[in-house]
Amino acid sequence: MKSILASAAVLALSASAALAQDVIRMGTEGAYPPYNFINDAGELDGFEIELGNELCERAELNCEWVSNEWDSIIPNLVSSNYDTIMAGMSITDERDEVIDFTQDYYPPTESAYVALSEDADFEAGVVAAQAATIQAGHVAESEAALLEYANPEETVAAVRNGEADAVFADYDFLKPIVDASGGELMFVGDPVPLGGGIGMGLRESDDELQTTFDEAITSMKEDGTLNEMLVKWFGDEIGQY
Amino acid sequence: MLGSCSDPAALDGLAWLACYLTTGKHMAFYGAFGTVLLLLAITAPAALAFGFGGAVLARSQIAPLSWLGKGYIAIVRGVPDIAFFLFFVIALDQAFEFLRHKALCPGWNQPIWQGNDFVVCNEAKLPLSSAPQWVHESYGFGLAVLTFAIVFGAFAANVLFGAMRAVPHAQIETAEAYGMTPRQTFRRILVPQMWVYALPGLSNLWMVLIKATPLLFLLGVEDIVYWARELGGTKTPQFTDYPHGDWRMWYFLALLVFYLAFTRVSEIALARLMTRLTHGQATVAGEAQRKAAA
Known part of the structure; x- marks a missing residue:
């Protein structure tokens, strides 16, 4: 009985620990306009920054951006230096073996x-x-x-x-x-x-966060805000949802 | 920045340049020079401390301590800097988090390595994910200082090890004959005299350290090379108020001037230090000084 209680407590603790993660750190490259770049003020800017902030707002998450060079962007995600990648990263089978992707927020182009x-x-x-x-x-x-x-x-x-x-x-x-x-x-x-569109990269063990962001992306696709954002940054020619 | 910079497209010549050079991005670039200088200011004494420790260990009469010192020198000197730097940021960071995880989250029921993922509990993260951005940056900077100190400490240890052996043996014997303990001999005779032998080697190391600071970028610290590359790249009008072509050459030229000026100042300072340390020493230069004064 005691051990059942203890293991239940542990489960509850780890579940709440995952939920109570108060800041989600979002990794990006900061060198790929219009997806992500550093503006004149020296701050991160671009389609993915605007989109990411909106997604975090919808998912009621507190997000913080981190710039990281492209070469080591996946290794630093899997070693938990940040929690997501939004860096114009196309969804491919090779990458999917190492990390997970949300649904695409930018159509295959x-x-x-x-x-x-x-x-x-x-x-x-x-x-x-x-x-x-x-x-x-x-x-x-x-x-x-x-x-x-x-x-x-x-x-x-x-x-x-x-x-x-x-x-x-x-x-x-x-x-x-x-x-x-x-x-x-x-x-x-x-x-x-080429590629299967651009999605947000996450650790394979981070299923909960993946679901959260998937839902947020779906809601933005449904109410048309994602399309507005795509047109704003990429012009009328861009494929829409 | 300046009030008149609201419409840069209407400006030209010096007014445009003045606005361009005072954007927030350029301020970050100028700030990065401070980062590099701060890194040098902290790393140099830290590396010297590592070096001193390594040299003392390597000289130790106790075999295991001596092996430790010699092993440190041999391993770090033998591994390419870049490999060491790439290995260290990830390995050191994971080692710290692993230890904290073991100490702070005994109730954790999931494996730490899940496939490719390295996952520790939130309380064990370094820095905590709730920490403000500057803490994350300082932590990265701290890792950089530690890595530089370990790498350059090994070279400094080798230099100091050699310098300690270069002090004339007669000096040590005389100290012993006067009844000084080994500890006293070390502190009063050996260490004060070794610097003159160590300085040429150490000044070389200092120069190499200055030139190695662009490795900071590998460690995720946004240093002057990162900003020079970022600012110098071609900018299209859609994403900036200050479009320009490929200006990387000019930015790197500025870096070249900075590094040259800095190493030149270092050379002058080190030459003065050498003159002071030589004073009264039983070396050729010390003898020359004595004759010139006489």
Whole structure:
């Protein structure tokens, strides 16, 4: 009897401990506009920051943002340095083996090549991509030589200074850059559909938090606020729910 | 920042630059210089303390203590810095949390390692997840200082170990002949005289330490290299009031000037220190000083 009571108390204690976690720490990269970036004031800003704050409000969670470089973003999640990842991370099978994802909050979209001229050799030349992304994986499997960089900005810089023939990245990341380049940069070739949309990454053991955020995302999809946010950050062309 | 900066697109020349260089983001960049200087100010004495401890242990007559000191020096000197840094942040952090977990949450009924996940109870988290952001940042900074101190301490230990052996043996024998205990000999004769032999090696270490501070970024501390890369990258007008091209070269040039100036100042300071330590020493330089004065 005593041991049953004790184990019940332990169960209750651990359940309440999980619920009473008063601050959820949200990891992001802070270098991938418009998804997430650091604004002029030196603060995190972007689609995912606005979305994450809204999700936390709906789930009545107290959230705090943490920036972490892309390379170590998954290792730091699984060692519990923060609790979620919202960093433009596409849902893939390989990642799903290590961490869990919520449903997608950003629909599956296309990745595209950008180069300095129309006749750039993006099929068999040197193509830049950010390390450990689905785009890097795609280039590695293609005929082209892959040139990896630690952050997204450097992949575009590589094309500008001639180290790479083209850069391969998310269309929505490249579009503002191409628009602002005044004709210097252009899209080449056909867009490639990649990945299963972008979702929030969580530890596999954190089922409760996953359910909470899944519900919050569903509610935002249902009342149309997620679509408004997508259009605000990515323009009218963006796929909606 | 400034009142006139509300519409940067309308500004040009110096006015634009003045506004640009005083954005919140730039303030964080300037603050990062303070972070680097603070790291050096704390790490240098800490590494010296580790080094002194390591050298004393390595010299110990008691075999296990000597093995400990020599093992520390050999292992840390033999492992690449970067591997050590990457290993340490995660391993050290997990070790602390594991110990706290064992002490604070005896009733926890789930495994700590669940597949890939490392999960400890909330009370054992370091820092607590409810702690304000600055605590998290200070903790990361503290881990960085400890890691730097351990790595550079091993090199300093080797330098001091050598310096202690370089003190002329006749000095030690004379001290013993005067009836000093080993402890007194160590404190009064050996340590005061060893610095002059240690300084060239230690000053080298100091220079390497200055140049190693960009490793801070690997440890998750937003240092000057991180901000230079972030600020220098091409900025598109959609996300900033101050769009510009790839300015990384200019930011890194500024870092280059900073590091060069800093190492130059260090060289001058170390040269003065060397002159002072040489005074009255039985070395060639000490002899030269004596002759010049005479």
